[in-house]
Amino acid sequence: MSTDATLANITDAEQGSSLWKDAWHRLRKNKMAVGGLFVLMLMCIAALLTPWLAPYSYEEQNLILGAAPPSAQHWLGTDTLGRDLLTRLLYGGRISLAVGFIATAVALLIGVLYGTVAGYFGGRIDAVMMRLVDILYALPFMIFIILLMVIFGRNILLLFLAIGAVEWLTMARIVRGQVQTLRQQEFVEAAVSLGLSQWTIISRHLIPNTLGPVIVYTTLTIPSVMLFEAFLSFLGLGIQPPQSSWGLLISYGVETMEEYPWLLIFPGLALSITLFALNFLGDGLRDALDPRTSKD
Amino acid sequence: MALLEVNNLSTWFHTRNGVVKAVDDVSFSVAEGETLAIVGESGSGKSVCCYSLLGLIPMPPGKIESGTALFNGRDLLALSERELRGIRGNEIATIFQDPMTSLNPYLTIGEQLIEPLIYHRDMSRKKARIRAIELLDAVGIPRAEHRFDSYAFQFSGGMRQRVMIAMALIAEPRLLIADEPTTALDVTIQAQTLKLISELQTQRNLAVIFISHDLAVVANIADRVAVMKDGKIVETNTTTAIYSKPQHPYTQTLLKAIPDGGKVQQADIADTPLLEICRLKTWFNISGKKNTRSGKKDTRKKSDGSAKGSSANDHTVKAVDDVTLTIRRHEILGIVGESGSGKSTLGRSILQLVKPTGGSVKYGGDELTTLSRRQMKPYRRRMQMIFQDPYASLNPRMSVFDALAEPLLYHGLATRKTVLAEVLALMDDVGLAADSIRKYPHEFSGGQRQRIAIGRAIATKPEFIIADEPVSALDVTIQAQILELILQLVDKHNLTMLFISHDLSVVRYICDRVAVMHQGKLIESGATETLWHHPQQSYTQSLLAAVPSLQASHN
Incomplete structure (x- = not known):
């Protein structure tokens, strides 16, 4: 790179730290990470536009049809109550993605700040x-969440917060250890x-x-939070039917796996693809944010 | 006849970025009872060269491309791993650089000592123990019998290196490879260790390969010297010849880079004091967890420092104990002392990076010890620090631009518009090329990193800089360049400097005045040359006597 070009570069890089800008440059060169980012964005757009995209209503039943394999009317088939699986998957995605990202963001924010300060x-x-x-760790957090639900009533937003409030503990410990050495x-x-x-x-x-x-742990947290939501919903503490989420769809799908495999396969695929995309993006981000790994 | 004869040895590393010829067509020989020194800067291949002989280089990526190494008639390079194991530690022994990490912390030193005897010699434990104790005695470990069952952490650095030497010698090897055996040691300990090695060598008729970066150390111990650069031996000759008539230009550069002689006296040292340090005390309480590692975070005590001091007991380390010192404007004051003498803590206490336990630090007449963090800020701009390890003192995630722009912007010395020009001017000042402005620390060599760190320190246009061993992590030629840079900047910006170092020849080269620290106390100070030629305290005398010097070898 010639000096003039470098200097030209610098003049737009004056705003704040160049770490993020450089990281973005490096991330863009990583095809896997860009692919992951693209898939995730697609998922998020689909989730946002669900009311317009979904071919049916999520509670619309067709009891006569029952569980039907994929067809021209129902691309991904229907469930035992004759509800369109694609529609339910789209609506479920809204909940799952929201839980995954919001709860993790809560955990990230609290955990990183708390750990750094400590x-x-x-x-x-x-x-x-x-x-x-340590005390919060020791608290059986099922009871903690049940208590929250009892006191504040069942509320999706509260669910996000409750899960985030539990997941930040590990993040705080990781960050604290790092900061102590640094x-x-x-x-x-x-x-x-x-x-x-x-x-x-600090900043x-x-x-x-x-x-x-932190990034590695975040990419691990998002899926675990999604599954955690399914678990809570299964116990009747989270999402209630007829609403749904990927986790719930999967757990129902498991029950009828032998007769109606598509009820398991499609929600499973949706979750797996998201996790793959997340992992690629996470790996890419980690490398991009570490100047030492760049090879250019 | 030579005990070891190495011919045309080439060891290459095949990495993703191409082939690195770490050792390239190297030939040398060592006879019985002879000491060959291999001298070179870091990365010159001097260690790889010896580890190749012992099969100790990681393969892959390393590969021995060619060559023979006849040891006692057998080609080491052609031996199987199993046969090599019979030679390593048995006929050829090694001493490593860092005595802190080359002993297993979980085994007693006795256990580690007798290991080779039990393996290689089938000796009984009882006999091995007797041998080991004899040897510990021979390397100068007092009360060897009791120390046999001690663990590594119970020894000081110098003592550990003695244990390492005992360990190397226990199987009665014929060749000893010493890889920078004294680099991690204090100067007086270094002198003792070197003496011990040469004594043992004469007693046992050992052949020694002594790897070092320090020509002055080598001058006093080696019979012959081989100078390595970029994987090649550029010159081999007897020690006297190398030092008196160096042939190769690189050898000449190396010799010239050794700081030798005193500083050319600067005339304009004012008589006005810039810093007055009075009865400064910084004590650490090591019984609790407090303070040893988090001294700078200690907001708890302010004026009750003396009260704490009075309750001092065995658990108190008096890192800085009752130091009174004046630093005059525009002088370079050297602080010398061995590790643990408190010289770094003194520097940090002056800057209030560690809160002193008692005493006062006056900067231009203003008392610093009672200031809060916020009140300190204007003084921070005027007092800066250069750290020892340029690898640790730069944030790995900040580019050169970020590192240099931060102090400028933070202290309002530049605006967003002017900061680029200011950073470029700074880079020019410290001799960094302008096109490296966007690079990150890991892309630089140690010397260049130290330039960045120096640039950061002078960014705020300080009057006073504390340099804490700024060149001790650097190679000798780079060290000379950085010292030159420091002198230049001191002159150009009219700086006052406190130069902390364990290396007396560096201090002599750069400082106007020197103060000697020993166990937290300031025991002697004076103009550099006066102190050099007429040291008053016996400790100072022994310190000066221990300095390896080129002159000594010629006489």
């Missing part, structure tokens, strides 16, 4: 903060001696360096 300040602050995490590195001391404020040190020097494990 790890950075250390000492007594750390001890108190981490003991709190804090002893000289570049953090250098930042202190430059007179940077604590918040600048510019510590958090970006914890991103590797």
Whole structure:
């Protein structure tokens, strides 16, 4: 790269850190990651436009038809009550994706901030903060969620928050461990001696360096949250019929697997494709955010 | 006849980015009772060369492409792994660089010592134990019998290296490969270890291959020296010849890069003090978890520091103990001392990166120890620090531009519009090419990274800089360049500097005044040359005597 070109580059890179900009450049070169991102965006668009895209209503039953294999009218077949599977899959996707992303975002936000603060300040602050995490860990969280549901009533938004509120614990522990090691590195001391404020040190020097494990853990959290929702719904604590989610569709599909395999296959495929896309994107992001892995 | 004769050895690494010729057509020989030193900078292939002989390089990616290595008539390179195992640790022994990591922390040192005897010699445990204790005694471990059952962590660095030497010698090898055996040690310990190695060598008629980057160390111990560069031996000769009449230009560069002699005196040192440090104390309490690692986070104590001090007991480490020191404007003051002498803590206490336990630090007349973090901020801009390890002191996720722009923007020394020009000017100042502005630290060599770190330190236009061992992680030629840069910048920007180092020749080269620290106390200070020639304290005398120097070898 010639000097002039570099300098031209720099002039648009003045806004904030160039890490994110460089990461975006690197991510775009990673075909798998771009593919994953594309698939996820497609899923999200489909979820947003579901009311217009869905060929039927999600509660529309056709008891005479019953469970029918894929056909021209019902592309993915129907379930035992004669409801169109494609429609239910689309509506289920809305819930599953929303739970997956919102709950994980909640976990990410709380976990990273909490872990960084605990790890950075250390000492007594750390001890108190981490003991709190230990206590919450020890709490049987089924009871915690049932309590929430009982107190606040059944509410999808609350479900997101409740799951997120449980999942952040592990994230906080991971981030705290990372920050503890990072804090002893000289570049953090250098930042202190430059007179940077604590918040600048945390946001510019510590958090970006914890991103590797955080991203990996995030891509693992999203699917586990989706399955967790199915589990709660199964117990009657989450989504109620006739509403549905991928997790629920799969668990019903398992029951009738032998007679009506398509009821398991299609929801299963939807979930698997999402997870694949997530993993590719996650791997790509992790590499893109680490300047050391770039080969150009 | 030579004990080991290596001919045309080539070891290449086949990596994704192409072939790296780590060792390229190298030939050398060692006779019994002789010491051959292989000298070169990091990456020159000096270690790979010796590890190839022992089959210790990772294969793949490494591959021995050609060559023979006749040891006692047998070609080492043609032996099977099984046969090699019989030779390693038995006929050829190795001492590694870092005594801290080359001993197993979970086994007693005795257990590790007798291992080769039981394996290679089928000796009984009882006999092996007696042998081991004899040897521990021979390498100068006091009360060897008791120490036999100690663990590695119960020894100091120098003692561990002695244990390593005992371990290498226990099977009575004929060839000893010492890979930078004293690099991690303090200078007085280094002198003792070198003496021990040469004594043992004469007693046992050992052949020694001594790998080192330090020409001064080598000068005092080797019979012959081979200089390596980029995988090739560029020159081999007797030690005297190498130092008095170096043939190859690279050898000449290496020799010239060794800081030698004193500083050319600077005239304009003002008499006005910039920093006055009075009875400064920084104590760490190691009984609790507090303070040893989180000293800088300690907001708990302010003025009750002295109260805490009075309850001091065995669990208190007095890292800095009652230090009084004045730093005058525009001088470079050197702080020397061995590891653990508290010199780094002193630097950090001055900058308030560690809150001192007691005493005062006055900067231009203003007391710093009582300031809050917020009140410190304007002083932070004026006092900066250069750290030892350029690999750890730069945020791996910030490009050169980000690293240098951050202090400028944060302290309002540049706006978003002018910051690019300012960063480029800084890069020019520290000798970095403008087109590397978007690169990240891992894309630079150690010396270039240290330039970035220096650039960051001078970005805020400070008056005072603490340089904490800024060149000790660097190769000798790079070290010379960085020292030159530091001197230049000090001159150009009228800086005052506290230069912390364990390397006395570097200090002598760069500092106007020197202060010696020992166990947290400042024991002596004075103008560099005066202190050099007339040290008052016995500790200073022993420190100076231990410095390996080129002159010593000529006399």
